[in-house]
Amino acid sequence: MEFVACNLCGSSRARLRFPSTLARRRSRAPDFRCTSDGYGIHPPIVQCLECGLVYTNPRYETAEITETYRAMEDPLYVLEREGRVLTFERHLRPIEQLLGPGRGRRLLDVGCHVGVFLEIAQAHGWEAWGVEPSRWAVEVARSRGLRVVEGTLREAAFPEAWFDVVTMWDVIEHLSDPMGELREIHRILKPGGWVVIHTMDIESPFARLLGPRWPWLMEMHLYYFSRRTLQHMLERAGFRFHHAAAEGRYLRLGYLATRVRALFPTLGALLSRLVRAARLECLPVYINLGDLFTAYACKPE
Structure with a gap:
């Protein structure tokens, strides 16, 4: 484990917001998959006394985190493809309302995993690229004919001023150095x-x-942003913040029941039985509890 300063303002002054619960870890290796149900299991989470950014401290060393993601495999993510497709179709809509259709413009998805968003963007006329550290996920994406670079964004070393749009879907909270990213x-x-x-x-x-x-x-999760702290980080990185909006996601009802079961075992077990009995496992449902948001910012001309 390593101690780190605030990634937004550099201060080392912080208060403990949520004590470590790692003693509750289940008898298996740490799980960093997208579909992990390890809710409530985390190292100490602190809040910067200067700027308010919330982050894990101490945390695993950067090299260990990076290697964990390189070795990560997540077959369940592929099985939940239908919900991902509906979610990413919904995510792309406001981008095109703001910026117009793709028309061959170049888009990069950072942490693209198996490339579902790339497929959606490509179908809408974007020249879609992805970068992803998981060797397994890159193989799955490339098998579908997608342009995906294996590794981190810095390792990819893309040319300067090359992309029209860069997206990160549920990625920034996993990064050791979001400001650097x-x-x-x-x-x-x-x-x-x-x-x-x-x-x-x-x-x-x-x-x-x-x-x-x-x-x-x-x-x-290493960082827990608010709309305010993410706006400040974007501005310090040189962007002009435009707006942020709450945005949920689609989940298959059967998959949602497994998420509920991880939080509330008795209720989740009952829900799972009801869903199976009604044969509604594959029914997609849209969930928006207001605790997920999308931020939009531009690089000044």
């Missing part, structure tokens, strides 16, 4: 280009209501 995105974006980031909102009413039982407090 945003500065690299600023470098590879064309003047007038846009960055679009989807993440959790630690200051949302739902998160405040649940407190330590908020499900997104998980071992794999």
Whole structure:
């Protein structure tokens, strides 16, 4: 484990917001998969006394985190493809309302996993690229004919001012150095280009209501942004913040029941039985509790 300073303002002054619960870890290796149900299991989570950024401290060393993601495999993510397709179709819509259709413009998805969003963007006329550390996920994406670079964004070393849009869907909270990532995105974006980031909102009413039982407090999450702290980080990285909006996601009802079961075993077990009995496992449902949001910012021309 390593101690780190605030990634937004550099201060080392912080207060403990949520004590470590790693003693509750289940008898298996740390799980950093996208489909992990390790809710409520996390290292100490602190809040910067200077700027308010919430983050894990101490945390696993960067090299260990990176290697964990390189080795990660997540077959369940592929099985939940239908919900991902509906979610990413919904995510792309406001981008095109703001920026217009793809028309061959170049888009990069950072942490693209198996490339579902790339497929959606490509079908809408974008020249879609992805970068992803998981060797397994890259193989799956490439098998579908997608342009995916294996490794981290910095390792990819894309040309300067090359992309029109860069997206990060549920990625920034996993990064060891989100400020450094945003500065690299600023470098590879064309003047007038846009960055679009989807993440959790630690200051949302739902998160405040649940407190330590908020499900997104998980071992794999290193940062917990609010709309305010993400805006400040984007601005310090050189972007002009445009707006942020709450945005949910689609889940198959059967998959949703497994998520509920991880939080509330008795209720989840009952829900799972009802869903199976009604044969509704594959029914997609849209969930928006207001604790996920998408931020839009541009690189000044």
